[in-house]
Amino acid sequence: QLQLVESGGGLVQPGGSLRLSCTASGFTLNYYAINWFRQAPGKEREGVSCITSSGGSTNYADSVKGRFTISRDNAKNTVYLQMNGLKPEDTAVYYCAVSRHYYCSGYDHMAYWGKGTLVTVSS
Secondary structure, three states: EEEEEEOOOEEOOOOOEEEEEEEEEOOOOOOOOOEEEOOOOOOOOOOEEOOOOOOEEEEOOOOOOOEEEEEEEEHHHHHEEOOOOOOHHHHHEEEEEEOOOOOOOOOEEEEOOOOOOEEEOOO
């Protein structure tokens, strides 16, 4: 059974850090670009970051540049999102998604989605 599971969310104070993980079972992530999206209450889902299949190229939303880092460990079939300097506006459900391609592309090109993990940034 194909499954994509996010973990690592939780409650953190402003300025704190969290590391999200996205692990696949039933298929390998190695050949595909992986994206992180997020959806805050009352807002549309937005792209946060993407990493190509090789890990050689990444991109970030302007709102998280310099604070978030995406990485992948193909041997563990896992992609990570290290989030530092968290702000209240980062509060959202974070989703990982597998692209249909080895390169980064948009929302409409995602093949599989996880169910999300909640990140709450609050004092």
